[in-house]
Amino acid sequence: MLKQIGKIIVANAGDDTLSCIDLSSKKLDHIIHLKDFNNKDNKSIANSPSIGPWEMIYDGLQFAYCTNAYDNSIFKIDIKRGKIIDMIYVGSFPTCIRYFDNHLFIANSDSNSISIIDEKRFSLVENIPVGEKPTDIEIDEVRRKVYVANSNGYSMNVIDLEGQNNETIKLNNNPVKMILDGEYMYILYNVNNSIINNSNISLMNLKNSRENELIELKGIFTTMLKINSEEIIFIANIDKGYIYRMNIEKRSLSSKTKLMGMPNKMEWDGDDTIYITDISKDILYLFSIKANDIINQIRVGREPGGILVI
Numbered sequence: 001m002l003k004q005i006g007k008i009i010v011a012n013a014g015d016d017t018l019s020c021i022d023l024s025s026k027k028l029d030h031i032i033h034l035k036d037f038n039n040k041d042n043k044s045i046a047n048s049p050s051i052g053p054w055e056m057i058y059d060g061l062q063f064a065y066c067t068n069a070y071d072n073s074i075f076k077i078d079i080k081r082g083k084i085i086d087m088i089y090v091g092s093f094p095t096c097i098r099y100f101d102n103h104l105f106i107a108n109s110d111s112n113s114i115s116i117i118d119e120k121r122f123s124l125v126e127n128i129p130v131g132e133k134p135t136d137i138e139i140d141e142v143r144r145k146v147y148v149a150n151s152n153g154y155s156m157n158v159i160d161l162e163g164q165n166n167e168t169i170k171l172n173n174n175p176v177k178m179i180l181d182g183e184y185m186y187i188l189y190n191v192n193n194s195i196i197n198n199s200n201i202s203l204m205n206l207k208n209s210r211e212n213e214l215i216e217l218k219g220i221f222t223t224m225l226k227i228n229s230e231e232i233i234f235i236a237n238i239d240k241g242y243i244y245r246m247n248i249e250k251r252s253l254s255s256k257t258k259l260m261g262m263p264n265k266m267e268w269d270g271d272d273t274i275y276i277t278d279i280s281k282d283i284l285y286l287f288s289i290k291a292n293d294i295i296n297q298i299r300v301g302r303e304p305g306g307i308l309v310i
Helices: none
Strands: 007-012 017-022 027-033 053-058 063-068 073-078 083-089 094-100 103-108 113-118 123-129 134-140 145-150 155-160 166-170 174-181 184-192 197-205 210-218 221-226 231-236 242-247 252-258 263-268 273-278 283-288 293-299 304-309
Touching: 007 053, 017 053, 027 293, 053 094, 053 304, 063 094, 063 304, 073 094, 094 134, 103 134, 113 134, 134 174, 145 174, 174 221, 184 221, 221 263, 231 263, 263 304, 273 304, 283 304
Parallel strands: none
Antiparallel strands: 007 017, 007 304, 017 027, 053 063, 063 073, 073 083, 094 103, 103 113, 113 123, 134 145, 145 155, 155 166, 174 184, 184 197, 197 210, 221 231, 231 242, 242 252, 263 273, 273 283, 283 293
16 A cells, blocks of 8 residues: 555656646756766766666655666665665666566666666666567466566567566567456557557467457557456547547547647546646646546656656
């Protein structure tokens, strides 16, 4: 059970900051400048190349962990004090990060590996090779399996944390986002035939790896968010700039909402609000599920991506 603090934190890759927003006022509270941190050797990183904060995860108590894609590092951040307290280097271009069983799992997109970090010691346990350009991770906490979407490898890796097996499942297209739902996995694919860029969503039975395509989509879609048993809300990146709402049972798009720029990442507050970062307009949108529309927008840092709701 996560301890609610009442903050939204947005990772801004373009200016190496974290925007901290107060949930009650829906206003920017303060900014964490990542380059103000001194590393373990007490050396300032202020004059180092771009850090590129990408995605974050929260341990449910006090600490958040941020992947820094350009710096190949992970920052440990004390949320209560708004202070970076430690850092560790992992693989090349770390993006997706997940938390399970006192360990952090990080997808290193440019070194085709998954880094596992012991959270308590904040030390690297191992690097596990996976397919080309891993971009998303889902963890089955019951069966203790880690699923990795390889966005340029037409494949998914399944890592068994108990048996240490590392299985590769071949796919027909490149997966970019997964959602675990019991014994099934929703998979968002990019379909590129060198002429047009389209996408589709499939449902995979994890027992036999068989897929059932749910819907074909025109355009480049980069993420999706399942909010209940009936529908998925997902967004189109770059070429469309819409939020599309899909009914799973009917396998159809029920509505779409136009944004101003390029929607990037999404998070749900568990109630009525979906938070969406816009990478070209430097905005965090607040989307009401009931109203089916944008109800607010907050200016954040440059090139916002990952969102943490705590």
